[in-house]
Amino acid sequence: MRHLDAEALRALSAGEREEVAYFREHLARPCEECMDFLARTPGPGLLDGQVDELLLHLAPPREEPRLDEVGLARIRRALRGRAASPWRKVAATVALAAGLAGLVLLTQSQLRSPRQEVAWDGVKGDGLKGVGRLSLELSVVAHGPGEALRRLDPGAAASEADVLVLRYHATEAGEALLFQQRGNASPELLGRFPLQAGTHELEGPQGLVGVSLEGESGPLTLWLVGFPSGQVPTPDEVREALTRGHLEEREQLSIERFDLRVHNRQNPRPR
Amino acid sequence: MRRVGASRELTEWVLRAARGEEPAFSELYRRSRPLVARLLAGFAPLDADEVEDVIQETYVRAFKALPRLKEPAAFEAWLLSIARNRARTRLERKSQARRLDEEISDPQPESTPLLPEALQLERDMAVVRQLIDELPEGEEKKTVHLFYVEGQLSAREIAEKLGVGKSAVTMRLERFRARIKQELLRRVLAGRWE
Structure with missing residues (x-):
């Protein structure tokens, strides 16, 4: 047979x-x-x-699916040749959690630093704040290979080997969208995350969030956009607002911007 | 059960995406992702991170090759074939059964479906339901019913519910699926290929 x-x-x-x-x-x-x-x-x-x-298709159809914006953003990013995978980045940095404990005070003091709190006026700049009920502040620490965590000041230089860990202070629980913007390019969505009231590291469903700078070069901006739960804007609306500065009708948003400059072998840090 | 109208709408979005209309890609992703995720929920050894990576890889490959898709109505079957191959490659690499530079090749976008779309769908579904009914009462039937007919639990959740290993659930699902594949191949041989 x-x-x-x-x-x-x-x-x-x-x-x-x-x-x-x-x-x-x-x-x-x-x-x-x-x-x-x-x-x-x-x-x-x-x-x-x-x-x-x-x-x-044997099973009964579920309700009309919602667009998974974060997943789509990952695919768009990969289609543009940026193979970095945010959820892998997350996994890579979970191990940093213990090391971060020692940094809490440093970053908290940085969060308490006298940064000017102003209502969003449609113009990008450091320290922009929303006037909604949720207020958000952001600090960033970097972890390079074989070195301790170091706090980054806005505008600081970082290496493409660094992984960034974001620490925020929120006046109440809510949600946040994290965008990354290269130079003058359109901001790219990296993920959507829950916010807790108080000071915390940004965490996703898989744990601590880290943003890998692998493959990056030149000016880079991270945008953390917070909003109260239940007042969720679409990522496209937020991206449009970040790009054009039209946030007058989005007062419930709290926007934090962090600029840095990434150096690599082709683009070394000036000595 | 799939609505024929929904299938036609999907085909329309495929055509629009093939013409390069950016919003069509979002719509294809929105409509088809739950099915791809459901397929991958049957691969119990894949963790949540790995599932997300396989989904991403699947859509990147599919969207790149979409303009060459010969049969727009076969988009869903083609997409699921890619997702299955990506998941299997991932699993085999995980178990080191396959070298890192080896992978299961995806079906070419020029491939045509062996089974006529839509026309026999109702009949094929009736056959599958009958095959499920005919399974002897036991763990395999329970597993198939939970995963395919109820369609709520993942293979991992079914393993937990039934108190068995997660690989056992995946093996039961794969065994039943092979039975359906054999039956569909026989039906193709009895019809279209002769």
């Missing part, structure tokens, strides 16, 4: 009559060997996808 193998599949795909007739009969009953081969072997053609499509 013959069973499916690569050669048989090729013959079937070519429509060889004898093979078609034989396997039409042979497959009329469950055949463990053929099933095992089919389970291990992709195709032929789109058959695997059609099988999955059929099976996955």
Whole structure:
């Protein structure tokens, strides 16, 4: 008795009559060997996808899906040749959590530093604050390979080997969108995160968030945009607002900007 | 169960994306992601990070090749084929069964579906339901019912619910799926290829 193998599949795909007739009969009953081969072997053609499509549509449809903005942002980023994967970055920095404990006081004192609090006026600049109920402040620490965590001041230089950990202070619980902007390019969404009242590191569902600078070069801006829960703007609205500065009708947003300059081998730090 | 109208709408978005209309990519992603995520929920050994990475890799490959997709109506099947291959490659690399530079190749966008779309869908679904009904009462039937018919729990959650290892759940699902694949191949041989 013959069973499916690569050669048989090729013959079937070519429509060889004898093979078609034989396997039409042979497959009329469950055949463990053929099933095992089919389970291990992709195709032929789109058959695997059609099988999955059929099976996955057996269940009752769920409610109309919402757009996963963060996932789409990752895909757009990868399509532009930026293969960095934010969730991998997260995993890479979870181990930093213990090291951060020693930095809490430093960053807290930085958070308490006398930075000017002004209402968002549509013009980008350091220390911009929203006038909504949620107020947000941001500080950044960098971790390079083989070195301790160091606090970054706005406008500081960082290395492409650094991973940035964000620490925020929120006056109440809410949510935040984190964007990254290279030079004058459009801000790219890195993720959406819950905010807790008080001072905390930015965390996502997988743990502590770290922003890898791998592959970056030149001026880079991080935007952390906070908003009260239940008043969620779309990332496109926020991106548009960040780009054009039209936030007059978005007073519930609290916007924190952090500029830095990334150096790499092609773009070394000036000595 | 899939609505034929929804399938036609999806095809329209595929055509618009193939013409380079940016919002169409968002819409394709919004509409198809739950199905891709559901497929990957059957791969219990993949953790949440890995699932997200596979989803990203799937869409990057699909969106790059979309303009060459010969049969827009086959988008969903093509996308799921890519997702399955990416998940399997990831799992095999994890178990070191496959070298890092090796991977399962995706179906070409020029591929045409073996089964006629939509026309036989209802009949194919009836066949699958019958095959599920005919499974002997036991753990495999329970697993298949929970994952495919109820469609709420992931393979990991089913493993927890049934008190078995997560690989056992994935193996049961793969075994049943192979049975369906055999049946669909036989139906293709009995019809279109002769």
